[in-house]
Amino acid sequence: MSVEQPLWRALAVFRLLALGYAIMQYMSAADEYRYPFGGWAVMGVLTVWTLLTMYAFERPELRGWPVLSVDLALAVLSVLATRWLDDPARVAEGSLTLPTVWSSAPVLAWAIKGGWLTGAIAALVTGTANIVERGEIAQSNLHNIVLMMLAATAIGYVVELARSSERALARALQLEAATRERERLARDIHDSVLQVLALVQRRGAEIGGEAAELGQLAGEQEVALRQLVSDAPVDLEAADLPGSGIGEDPARQDVRALLGRLAGARVSVASPGTPVLLPTPVARELVAAASAALDNVWRHAGEGARAWILLEDEPDEIIVSVRDDGPGIEPGRLEEARAAGRLGVSQSIEGRLRDVGGTALLTSIPGQGTEVELRLPRQTPALNGRG
Structure with a gap:
């Protein structure tokens, strides 16, 4: 998990500083120990182990429970060793243990690894070692135990929340990618299969006879397919989530040339005199x-309708306008189409522009035609740094 790595690095710095503090404390009190060489041996072991853990905690495969168990065991043993290496009078007075605050580092490591519960367990084990070392439950070591328990549970709880948030974010990103892929497929289906089925239904009804029956079946399949591509749930486990393809091809094309292919007897295309490369x-x-x-013009505006396409290359955006002289769209018609699963505007037009960082605006006045305005700002991820 990405949230863990900074915590492990911060813990490695804490361990190193805590080790330095423990060594300085021992240097100032080594003459008062009953077995000072034993104390230096403990410091040597803690130094070697601290350096090893700084290496191990950088690698997820090494910071498993076996290493953390040894870590906690060394903290407990170094605390208990104080009882036999230090002067009994100093122990009774509540002098600092050999590892001092270093003994809390394994507790924090357990909290980061397993959450608040394992952190609390490690704090309880270390606290018990402090009680045994002192020989009684004193106010000072009880205070330290409570602080260690609070720190372990707090850090463990924060780590669990961060992990949960990361899982939710990953799930949301998967869902967004799967939804965008389904929308892309829905657009492709709308531009090909659904239009063919609609044509078969319409022509079959006009011809009559067996063709009418075939047209009826095509109409039923069209309705079923529209329902499928518009309402089908996304299966994240089974869905194949390829990239959108945007930006994978660094080559550019002139939008004027592509729009020119749409020109015809009833379609006029106007564009700038210079290439519009994207x-x-x-x-x-x-x-x-x-x-x-x-396509919506030919389907809804009638056989005699005409259309005009205007390409504008502005400094801050590219605009493509598609206008017709048809009867326009009745109020509420688009909402009804979306409810019926028809994807011509919501996916084939608006969805395409949304995927490349643009917007689509549809303006229609009954009796005065319809205009679709496609706007693509130049300051979009689709245009910046991609070819």
Whole structure:
């Protein structure tokens, strides 16, 4: 987990500083010990172990429970060794143990590794060793035990919250990626399969006979497929989550040329005199959205409708406008289409622009036609630093 690594590094610094403090304290009191060489031996062991743990805690595969168990055992043994190495009178007076605050480092390590409960257990074990070393429950060591318990449980609880937040974030990112992929597939299906099924249904009804039955079946499949691509739940375990493809191809394409392919007897295209270059995937998405807007014109505006496409290359954004002279859209019609699972505007147009950092604005007045305005700001991740 990424949240753990900074904590392990901070703990390594704490262990090193605590070791230095323990050594300085022992140097000032070594002459008063009953067995001073034994005390130096303990300091040597703690020094070697501290250096080893600074290496081990940088590697997740090494900071497992076996290493942490040895860590806690050394803290307990070094505390208990004080009772036999120090002068009994000093022990009875409550003098500092050999590891001093270093003994709390393994407790914090247990809290980081296993959470508040394991941290509390390690604090309880270390606290018991302090009581045994003193030979009684005194106010001073009881105070230290309570502080150690509070620190271990607090750090352990914070680590558990951070881990839970990271899992939630990873889940949300997976869900967003899966949803975006489903929307992309829905757009592709809308631009191909659904349009073919709608055409078969319409032509079958016009021809009649067996063709009408075939058209009816095509209409039923169209409804079922629209429901599937618009409402199907996302299975994160089974979903294949490829990248969106945006930015993978560094080549650029001229949007003017791509829009020019849409020109025809009933479609007029106006564009600047200079190339309007965009990264290839972005350009294709922008033109595909314009094509989807044209498809809506032919489907809803009637056989005699005309359309005009205007490409504007502004300093801060690129604008593609698709306007028709049809009857316009009745109020509430778009909301009804979304509720029915029709994805022409919400996915094939708005979804495409949203995926490349742009916006789509639809303006329609009954009896005066419809205009779809596609805006792509230049300051977007899709355009900055990608080709």
